[in-house]
Amino acid sequence: xxxxxxxxxxxxxxxxxxxxxxxxxxxxxxxxxxxxxxxxxxxxxxxxxxxxxxxxxxxxxxxxxxxxxxxxxxxxxxxxxxxxxxxxxxx
Numbered sequence: 001x002x003x004x005x006x007x008x009x010x011x012x013x014x015x016x017x018x019x020x021x022x023x024x025x026x027x028x029x030x031x032x033x034x035x036x037x038x039x040x041x042x043x044x045x046x047x048x049x050x051x052x053x054x055x056x057x058x059x060x061x062x063x064x065x066x067x068x069x070x071x072x073x074x075x076x077x078x079x080x081x082x083x084x085x086x087x088x089x090x091x
Contacts, residue, residue: 001009
């Protein structure tokens with residue numbers, strides 16, 4: 001082997017080692033990114049359930065108020081129909 005070939009092989013070996021180090025760093029960064037991404041979504045989902053658990057009593061109260069108002073509106077409609085029928089009886 002000529003000295004030029006040996007130098008080329010040594011340079012190639014150094015580049016391979018450097019490349020391997022860079023690829024390992026990239027793989028590690030990818031794994032860490034994946035773990036952090038999963039952790040992020042677990043936090044988002046957990047906070048969503050926590051917020052629902054915290055707000056659920058208020059939502060139940062609002063549903064009760066809405067049903068009460070809806071019943072009152074139905075009572076008013078029934079009273080209006082009764083008054084209309086009573087007006088027909090007077091004529």
